[in-house]
Amino acid sequence: MIKVLFCCHGNICRSPMAEYIFKNMTEQNRRSASESGREFPEFYIASAATSLEELGNPVHRGTREVLRRLGIDCSEKRARQMTWKDYEEYDYLIGMDQWNILNMQRIAGGDPQKKMYRLLDFTEEPGDVADPWYTGDFETTYQDVVRGCQGFLEYILKGGER
Numbered sequence: 001m002i003k004v005l006f007c008c009h010g011n012i013c014r015s016p017m018a019e020y021i022f023k024n025m026t027e028q029n030r031r032s033a034s035e036s037g038r039e040f041p042e043f044y045i046a047s048a049a050t051s052l053e054e055l056g057n058p059v060h061r062g063t064r065e066v067l068r069r070l071g072i073d074c075s076e077k078r079a080r081q082m083t084w085k086d087y088e089e090y091d092y093l094i095g096m097d098q099w100n101i102l103n104m105q106r107i108a109g110g111d112p113q114k115k116m117y118r119l120l121d122f123t124e125e126p127g128d129v130a131d132p133w134y135t136g137d138f139e140t141t142y143q144d145v146v147r148g149c150q151g152f153l154e155y156i157l158k159g160g161e162r
Contacts, residue, residue: 002156003044005086006119007104008096011049011079012060013098013132014141018119020072021045021142022149029153040155048082048094050103055079062138082107087115094119094152097128118158120144 001075004022008015026043033040048056059067059074067074080138087108093116101118105111120127129144130137 001042001044002092003090004046004084004092004094005046005090006045006096007050007082007099007100008047008129009049009051009056009103009131010057010067010133011047011081012054013063013138014055014129014145015047015049016059016074016077016079017063017066017078017141018096018129018145018149019045020067020074020154021070024072025149025153036160048080048086050082050100050107052067052081053131055081060133062132062136063141066138066142084108087111087113091115092117092152094148097131107117117152119148119152122155124151125148 006018008020016025026045030040033066048053058064058077059077064074082093082104084107093104093108094114095118096117101116104116118126119129129148130140132138132141
């Protein structure tokens with residue numbers, strides 16, 4: 001099983017969007033793989049914050065609306081903070097921006113096993129996922145997350161090779 005933890009500052013906008021979109025993508029790919037008789041890896045997918053600010057809060061209404069349009073329910077999700085133990089438990093810890101990566105490394109005490117990546121580093125245009133907390137633009141964030149999740153899934157399916 002491949003364990004993936006998406007992280008952002010508060011775990012109410014970008015990382016839950018990535019969590020639920022990636023869950024949806026892997027489920028769709030699992031179905032199409034099984035219909036064709038191919039193997040598809042099992043995933044455990046979650047998300048967390050690098051800060052304490054939003055702990056226990058539900059997903060932001062802008063992210064909920066994007067996911068609702070896709071038929072994805074995130075009503076049970078509550079923000080939680082990443083812990084040092086997550087570093088041991090997850091195979092991939094995916095931050096939404098460089099600031100998240102720095103905070104994730106601080107929480108984990110570094111990244112000696114090279115498990116931390118920015119989501120858009122799996123695309124042709126590496127960079128930071130747009131933060132809708134500041135812009136209010138959840139559509140751009142959605143587009144970034146979809147591109148990043150597609151690139152990340154391709155990376156996994158190629159055995160971790162670019």
